[in-house]
Amino acid sequence: MKKYLLFDHDGVLVDTELWYYRAGERALADIGVALDKDRYLRDMSQGVGTWAQARAAGVDEPTIDRQRAVRNDYYQEYLRTEAIEIEGVVETLAELSKHARMAIVTTAKRVDFDLIHAERQIKQFMDFVLVREDYQLAKPHPEPYLTGLQRFGAAKEEALVVEDSSRGLNSAVAAGIDCAIVHNEFTKAHDFAQASYRIERLSELTDILRAT
Incomplete structure (x- = not known):
């Protein structure tokens, strides 16, 4: 599970x-x-x-x-x-938090991440956040997601990565973690052949969690 x-x-x-x-x-x-x-x-x-x-x-x-x-x-x-909100994210995270522990593993720099989340409600659902300064080698290297696993004390089989780019997918695959790719218009042409799941929106993760 x-x-x-x-x-x-x-x-x-x-x-x-x-x-x-x-x-x-x-x-x-x-x-x-x-x-x-x-x-x-x-x-x-x-x-x-x-x-x-x-x-x-x-x-x-x-x-x-x-x-x-x-x-x-x-x-x-x-x-x-600019408008950078994705509709339904906060509500979906609130629901997912009933079924799993969650964290963010991002290549964003801390200054940008903090700017984005100064007045948003996303971080409240996360156990921790790893930004670019928190690890040495960036995606597609596996270190970011392996660091996330270590912080949780989780086995690879217990975790699911949620990504939108082939760079992130390759990082997850190299770390040995299943990956769900959520549709993003900007990265839709990337190669996602190695993804465990393809979803249109984050709300579909609830069914994936229930099925695993």
């Missing part, structure tokens, strides 16, 4: 994936580089992201470092001003 849920954050609990891409797109546009979305999505699955395209275009590292800070500012601007 699945007793523990390990949630990814961006694209699963809040609708931020697009805005992170837009922030990078805007930061590269500032220096005359166009960010190709299809390549970004492919790079994203490997944990590479925006700056591979900048390097391929011949941008030097000092400029990349400067524009990374600019990207972060743009992203935080979007977090403050």
